Amino acid sequence: MIVITGATGALNGATVDHLLERVPASDIAVVARNIAKAQRFADCGVAVRRGDYADPSSLPAAFEGADQLLLVSSSDPAADAVSLHRNAIDAAITAGVGRILYTSHQGAALDTPFGPGRDHAATEQLLAESGIPWTSLRNGFYAHSLNWFTSSWRQTGVITVPADGPVSWTAREDAAEAAAVILASNGAYDGLTTLTAGAAPTFADIAAIASELSGETVGLVVMESEDWVAAQVATGQKEFMVRFLLGMYEAADQGFFAGVDPLLATLLGREPRTARDVLAQPAAH
Template sequence: MIVVTGATGALNGATVDHLLTSTPASELVVAVRDPARAARFADAGVAVRRADFADPASLPAAFAGADQLLLVSSSDPSADAVALHRTAIDAAVAAGVGRILYTSHQGAALDTPFGPGRDHARTEELLAASGVPWTSLRNGFYAHSLGWLVGPWRETGVVSVPVDGPVSWTSREDEAEAAAVIIASDGAYEGPTTLTANAAPTFAEVAEIASAVAGRTVRSEVLGVEPWIAAQVAAGRPEGMARFALGMFEAAHQGFFAGTDPLLTTLLGREPQSVHDELARSLPA
């Protein structure tokens, strides 16, 4: 049996959709905080169980019988993500889960300036110490994040960043499809498993790609940290959110997202989607 948490979200929900193309619904379970939101899976014959990492009592029944368990990482910036992940891993161990798969990040490292990357690294340490076979899906930075990280370049013709660096922007849809392939392989991938697109453009190169997509010049500018923060606040973004995003740019500048890996292409059997594809989708029809 395969149990997938967070299936009402875009990433793991799409993973379940892909699993359903090759796996009987009777062999799948979605474990979600709000079962009412998982009606489409129930309608397809998938069992729906309640699971909330913040409610440890909900987890034993949710994880029961799982040969493989896909744990979604916490996306709540106000929560102690590592504590929530520890609770879920402990429950998986107690339930006798055969393998834990975890949605991690390419930049997982204890010394990254990007907060979630540190959380992922600590969670991977918990997985390694759990005694259960595990696979960490180190996804490339999700390409749809470009929409808010590079600002209103369509209107301004400018990509403004605090510092520059390469990022292997990767489609969330491609990551979901690859996760389904890895789950279906039933243990063929062990430990940290990097899944990225085939290029890691800098933000200056993103501006060049945007120029090609829009058919007009889009330039890039590196403002520096404090001027960029000030510009974000002036545009209405809370300073705390701006400084959270700053960690991503600083991690890019330090090379945490620079690597690319051919595995995603192999798993998909085709070229992953590119930054050009993502920016083209964002333009008005």
């Protein structure tokens, strides 16, 4: 039995869809805080169970019988993600899960400026201490957020950032498909497993790509970090979230997202989507 949490979200929901192409629905169960949102999986013959990381008592039964358990990481910047993940791992131990797979992030490290990267590293330590075989899917930075990070360059002709560095922008859809392939392999991938696109462009590179796509020069402005924070707050952004984003840029500048790995392409049997694909997509609509 393969049990998947977070299946009502975009990442693990897509993983279930790809997994259904590879294994019978009767071999899959999904765990959701709101089981009504998982009705489409129930309609396919997938078992739907209620479970919530914030309600530890709900988890052992939700994970029961799992030969493999895919844990989605907490996506709430304000949450104590490591505590939530600890609840899930403890429940997996109680339930006798065969293997835990976890949606981590490239560049996970205790010393990264990027907050989620610290949470992922701490969670990987918990996995290593659990006594259960584990696989950490270190996905590249999700590429759909690139348009958000580059903001309104189509209107302004400028990308403004507080720091520049390489980022292996990786399509969430590709990461989801790769997770399904890994789950269907039944334990062929162990420990840290990096899944990234084939290149890690800097924001200067992104500006050059945007220039090519638009036919007009798109510039890059790198502001002092505190000036950038003040400018973002002045537009109505909450300072907590602005500083959360600042950590991403600083981590990129320090090289935490610079590495690339061919494994994703191998799992997909094709080249992963690129940052250029992402930037070009809105122009097609």
